[in-house]
Amino acid sequence: MLFHVEMTVELPHDLPAGVADRLKATEKARAEELQRNGKWRHLWRVAGRYANVSIFDVRGPGELHEILSGLPLFPFMKIEVKALCRHGSAIADDGA
Numbered sequence: 001m002l003f004h005v006e007m008t009v010e011l012p013h014d015l016p017a018g019v020a021d022r023l024k025a026t027e028k029a030r031a032e033e034l035q036r037n038g039k040w041r042h043l044w045r046v047a048g049r050y051a052n053v054s055i056f057d058v059r060g061p062g063e064l065h066e067i068l069s070g071l072p073l074f075p076f077m078k079i080e081v082k083a084l085c086r087h088g089s090a091i092a093d094d095g096a
């Protein structure tokens, strides 16, 4: 199943820079791993915001929740999820 996910990161202003840097580095490593294994299909920066729009390809909402709640930055994210299904006029066969 494909899901559209928008993640907005809100790090506390008093979070020490070293802690924030470590969180971002572990988040990056996990995001790259999930992209390599095909679960995180697209990752786009929302211009001008510390936010991304992503497409996940997972078995269902349970797996998506497991992945999202395991992200290192999860405690500092606002997340909106939309389930996607194939559009009747779409010509691309991209697994939806």
Ligand SMILES: O=C(O)C[C@H]1C=CC(=O)O1
Residues within 6 Å of the ligand: 007, 009, 027, 028, 029, 031, 050, 051, 052, 073
């Ligand atoms: O930067 C972000 O949008 C938050 C998060 C998503 C991937 C990553 O490396 O960090």
